[in-house]
Amino acid sequence: MDFAYVSGNPALDLAGTVLSRRDEPVDVLAAPADLERWVAQCDALPDRVTADAATFESALALREAVHRLALDRVLGRPFDPGSLGIINATAAGPVPTVELGDAGLRTSGDLPAVLSQLAGTGIAVLADPHACLKECGRGGCTRIYLDRSRGARRSWCGMDECGNRVKAAAYRARKRAATTAEG
């Protein structure tokens, strides 16, 4: 499963690396190496970074701050001050450099720079009054995503991740109902 790209914003994707937050949380980023892989998967971020223990902890703190703030935004309540402090302090650091070449855009920087960039994209989406943030409609998913669809009519974080699962479950339920009615 691909954990980058699903939420429509890199900071929200970072927050989405804890699955099923309410029921049985699964942490995709269990160790610094997982974070290195996640950054490498993310299009907008440098291909190769090294995560030490301290920077890994900062990444997890940023992740939880982004999730809390995004949830505050979804629920229409004031932002949590502690989480604001974390995202703002992280965004204040130096960000990766970008270079244009024939192969396109090249991004380079270390992990602290990546975290600053992630915090910055998180701030941009959280501050945007037109950005439509939603929590996934599949019970138990808890991923918060940016709905860019026309009329903001998306119900799930991603079709592969949740949409198809919801549809398959509905199909099975209908089939069961039909079998019961026949029998």
Ligand SMILES: [Zn+2]
């Ligand atoms: Zn989902």
